[in-house]
Amino acid sequence: MSEVIIQVGAFARAAQLMGRPRRVAVITDDNVAAHYLGPMMRALKGAGHEAVSLSLAPGENSKSLDSYGRILGFLADSGLTRTDTVLALGGGMVGDVAGFAAATYQRGVDLVQVPTSLLACVDSSVGGKTAIDLPQGKNLAGAFWPARLTLIDPLLLRTLPYDHYRDGLAEVVKYAAIRDRALFDLLPYEEVEEEGIIRCCVDIKRAIVARDAHDHGERQLLNFGHTVGHALERLSGYELSHGQGVAVGMAVMARASERLGLCAPGEAGLLIGMMHTLSLPTDCPYGPREIFDAMQADKKRGGQHITLVMMHALGDCRLHPMPMQEALAVVEAGCAP
Ligand SMILES: NC(=O)c1ccc[n+]([C@@H]2O[C@H](COP(=O)([O-])OP(=O)(O)OC[C@H]3O[C@@H](n4cnc5c(N)ncnc54)[C@H](O)[C@@H]3O)[C@@H](O)[C@H]2O)c1
Structure with missing residues (x-):
């Protein structure tokens, strides 16, 4: 089963906890990026990872086929291989769409979840469900793709409205x-x-x-x-x-x-x-x-x-x-x- 670390302050150690250096594609949204993307990228690079990032517009509308396609294109353009990692930094929206991209890019690459909303901490970042919404309804396309690691730091919730x-x-x-x-x-x-x-x-x-x-x-x-x-x-x-x-x-x-x-x-x-x-x-x-x-x-x-x-x-x-x-x-x- 995938590993879950829950600890105040764990975010500061995220890059170390990721394991051996690899290419890491961080997927986030603009609200979360404003607080945490800079520190995350610096930490990843400092720990020897080759990090790239893509930020989506915040909100459920981004849990879409369009974002899913954008993420897949971004992973391909960034040269991500099957031994690399997708890191979902955000609430349930980011976790679900980035998770679905990780489940399907090159038939599945490693996923790390760093949830930033309470809902994502207690629910969506564990259990392996990933999904996007279709115009016909919510969560209509998806996959079971458990994260290799879920890193929960309650300190990140201090900026959540x-x-x-x-x-x-x-x-x-x-x-x-x-x-x-x-x-x-x-x-x-x-x-x-x-x-x-x-x-x-x-x-x-x-x-x-x-x-x-x-x-x-x-x-x-x-x-x-x-x-x-x-x-x-x-x-x-x-x-x-x-x-x-x-x-x-x-x-x-x-x-x-x-x-x-x-x-x-x-x-x-x-x-x-x-x-x-x-x-x-x-x-x-x-x-x-x-x-x-x-x-x-x-x-x-x-x-x-x-x-x-x-x-x-x-x-x-x-x-x-x-x-x-x-x-x-x-x-x-x-x-x-
Ligand atoms: N996969 C699952 O098992 C599962 C379970 C439950 C819900 N979900 C899905 O989760 C989604 C809802 O997740 P959500 O409630 O986290 O919504 P969300 O990801 O849209 O986040 C809510 C808002 O909070 C902002 N935000 C998140 N973390 C922040 C932080 N630390 N500081 C400042 N702003 C922050 C986001 O930018 C967004 O505007 C839905 O799409 C739902 O279907 C999935």
Whole structure:
């Protein structure tokens, strides 16, 4: 399995931790570049690596076929060979598109992830999923391509705007809800506790991915709140961020789980209360029928069936495969005031 290093200050040692000198193509975005590209390039060159860089425009629009093509062209122009490395320096957008380029350039080259957003630290930089969006939908092309090394330095999060930080908090809540009641009890956390919280989330993800790398079963637990969340993102024309969509999605699924008698009264309220404390939204801005219709277009649906993640207790979520029509009743239960 790929190596994950989580340590305050690890960024300063990134070039050394990369191993033997090689050609390194750093892919980043302009916001991240403004803070970290200079230091990263100097460190790589200082450690004997031959480093080149490409910066994309920030934002989900850059997780596109166009950027993917640009990166592949850049890797070829830079003379990258199969023994060289692509280094993704950025949030989930950069990690996903650079990762997909690494997975496919010359049939696959080494990938190092240096995540700079909370979401990327706790989620997208581990587990090996890479992707780009197509005009027809999110993440429609991609590959499983685990990073050789993921280097997580919480100090890099100090420049992340709070709205984006909050998106990552929704994923932290997700890990607590699906697997770890003790993690839930640590929320909301202080800055000094951040490294431990990230480690906890990464450990949960790695354990699940180790048992189900290709998303055939247990890994789908990581979709808690995401099926409804993606539908909400789509309905809002992507005005709603991923974290906001997931937060409302978790609230819907928790309410539904309680109302359908799957978990004890009060559990959903605890989850929703914590999301309020973290300034995450929980009210559903669309009706159940609209959400259901948007869910039908979700790529995770297999035929006339869907697998929803329901909460049996805080820290214990389970997969519920069901006919599509039954999912409508679940969403209705979760959206009712
Ligand atoms: N591969 C996976 O397993 C997986 C899992 C979850 C989400 N994702 C994907 O991740 C993406 C979202 O990731 P994200 O929330 O990190 O978004 P993002 O990469 O777009 O980053 C959010 C914003 O923060 C800025 N930023 C990032 N780090 C910064 C820093 N340290 N300082 C200043 N600005 C910084 C970026 O420039 C951007 O404007 C989506 O495309 C989603 O599909 C992938």
